[in-house]
Amino acid sequence: MLNSIRVLLSLIVITLSTPVYSHEMTPTYPTFSKSFMAGISVTTLNIFNKRKDVSFYEIGVFTKEWKPIPFVSEYTVIPMKYLDTVSFDVYVSNLSLSSVEYICSVSQLKVGATVSSKICSRVK
C-alpha cells in the first residue's frame, strides 16, 4: 500500500514537472465568404496557444505550390498570451481567391525553445 502511494506520488510529480506545450488552429477546412468590401472575400480562423515558449504566431496564405498570396488581417504576426484563443479574419482579393490553398500559422519561438510548430488549414 505504501509503495503504491509512493508510485502514485512519483507519477504526479513527474506529470506536473513535464511541460506540455500545444498549438492548435481551426477550422481544418475554412470557407471564404463575401466581405463588407466589394471584390474582397473573408474567412475566420482560430488559434489556441498553450505554449509558454511562444507569444507570437505568424499567419501566411499560400498557393498549392506554397507561393505566398497577398492578404490582409488585423495582424500578420498575432500576439498571444499563454492559454489565449484568438479569432482572426483573413481578407483576400477575389482575383487571387481561386489560388488560395493553405492558410498557415507558424509559432515564433522565444530564445531557448526547441520545437517550432506550424499548422495549415486547407481551402477546398
Next chain:
Amino acid sequence: MKKLLIVSLLLAPHIPAFAEETPISGLVQTRCLITTDTNGVFGNPLPSKLSTASADGGVVPIVRYDVTLADAYVAKVTTPTAFSSSPSLTDSVAWTGTTAVSKTSDAGMSGYEAAKVTYGYTTQFDLTIAGSTWFSSTATAVYGGTKSFPGGSYTAIVVAECIAK
C-alpha cells in the same frame, strides 16, 4: 390537520418549479493539435559530437500530434540543419537526423512507421486514423570532422508541421 394536508397537496402542483434544465453545449471541430511532449537535450559523447540519442547521453525530443478527423492531415517533422543559437563556430557542422513513430493511441496506426516518406531532413507521415501519435526525432551534429565543439550553450530547432489534406 388532515384539512391542512389536503390543501397542501392540492396546492402543490401550482407551486412553480425553480429547478430548470441547463444545457451545456459544445462544438467539436476537426482539428490538429501539435504538442511538445518532451524537449530535446544534446548529449556530448565526443568532443566533436552533439547528439539527442539516449545512448549518447541526450534526450530525444518528442512531439505529439492529435487529430480528430481521420485522413485529414499530413504530419511533417524536420530535424535541425543548423544551430539556432551557439558559440561562434569557425568550421562546418555535419547534421544527420531521423524521425520515427514512438507511440500511438490506436493499434491501427502501427503502419505509420512503414509508410513514412523521408526527403532531406523531413519525414512525412499520413495521419489516416483519428487519435494521437508521438514522433521522436534524433539529431546529431558533428563539428569539422573531429574538431572539438567550443564550450557554451547550443540550441537547435525541430520543425513540426500539420498540413490539412
